Amino acid sequence: MIRLSLKKTAAAAAVTLAFTAGALLQNDSALSPVAPAAAQQIQSQLPDFTKLVEENGKTVVSIEVSKKPKSMPSRGGSDRFRGIPKDQLDLLRRFGFPFGPDFDFRGPHGSMPDMPARKGQGSGFIISPDGIILTNHHVIDGADEITVHLTDNREFKGKVLGSDEKTDIAVVKIDAKDLPAAKLGSSEKVKVGEWVAAIGAPFGLENTVTSGIVSAKSRNLPSDQFVPFIQTDAAVNPGNSGGPLFNMKGEVIGINSQIFSTSGGFMGLSFAIPIDLALQIKDDLIKDGKVHRGKLGVVIQTLTPELAKSFGLEKAKGALVAEVTKDSAANKAKIEEGDIILFFDDKEIEKASDLSRSVASAKPSTEHTVKVLRDGKEVTLKVKLDSASDSDVPTEAQQAKSKGRLGVSVRPLSDEEKKKFGDGLFVVSSEGAAAKAGIKEGDVLLSVGGKKIRSFDQFKKAVENAKDTLALQVAREGSRIYVAVKLDDKEKKEEKK
Structure with a gap:
């Protein structure tokens, strides 16, 4: 009985599978004319970078730099190990290396042996047939020797025509002719959301292509107040620095410069210097070797x-x-x-x-x-x-840090302080709203609500007449800043003289 039930169940399952399979076959047959068309439509909506790479890949170069360390004379004692990295010394100590007073690393002429040359690697792109190349300042900074690798396997020694640390732009020249030059676009016309491609040599892998979209424009980074970066999610890694960022027309719209990462690798946030700014800096660097601001x-x-x-x-x-x-x-x-x-x-x-x-x-x-x-x-x-x-x-100017609540005690400036600051009041103590806004002991209050402070009564009246926010100009440590103090109408207190 049990065996019969199993057979019936198996038969039913077989029928069900056959029916399902038949239905699937019918559905596949019915959809077969539509599926390829739908797939083709989806594919046509995706960007095709093949032509861009074919036309522009050869304009991108790999840049290898090296910096030769200097030999340092040994004068005995602890100076004998100067020039050897601390981690290497620690490793030698860990394995019992004899750092006794009689031990010496000196070479045959009494000098420390040369450390291996430090090498670095980045990218760049050719902007004129006679060998002018744009890259990042940090790629070539401090280099004693620059080698430029082209996609046709030729190598040239590079010469820095000029470099600007503030914008991280450098111009390198190689002795060559009839080179393929990249088409230069306009970063002003870049739109957030448009497709872009980065070409460079991440980790030394030359002519690597990655793609993404423009994530934002005019992005401010804390360490770069002069560059309104183009932010993208195109994969950029160490070695991509100095390489071009292309739009879909095959025009360079930026120079890949930085990434944001907590791991050291790509995390979806990369930043490019707008090409409009780069070209402006380039002209100064070629002409005078520096930027005139x-x-x-x-x-x-x-x-x-x-x-x-x-x-x-x-x-x-x-x-x-x-x-x-x-x-x-x-x-x-x-x-x-x-x-x-x-x-x-x-x-x-x-x-x-x-x-x-x-x-x-x-x-x-x-x-x-x-x-x-x-x-x-x-x-x-x-x-x-x-x-x-x-x-x-x-x-x-840096904004003051907030802490505390309301109220300041002030005193008139001394004759010496008046010579330094002019009119104003010296902050003896700060608490409450003033301290919360960043006013602190030792500050000199120069103006209230945009008006110079010439007396305590003037200051007191300005505070009393203020609505809910009051701007104070403060002199502090050789600088002057404005601080907004948020006042509570219920807690306006008469300032102490």
């Missing part, structure tokens, strides 16, 4: 929502002038501390870094129009830029 002579900071409110603005937009350098271009143009710079020529300034980039991109001795907001009114000024060194291009 304009200098305004101000310390600026981005407006926070609290600061914007304290200045009567509905939107936090513009660069707040925290300090004006004496006899600078800004000083001569009558730019004042507390001004909010809204436009530099016809470029709208959204944040402090926008102004830094605009000024740095301008040439020294050129005249520009600056529109500022002062006491609630727009003022248009003309400024003739000075020449900047690498260290004095306008920078964004």
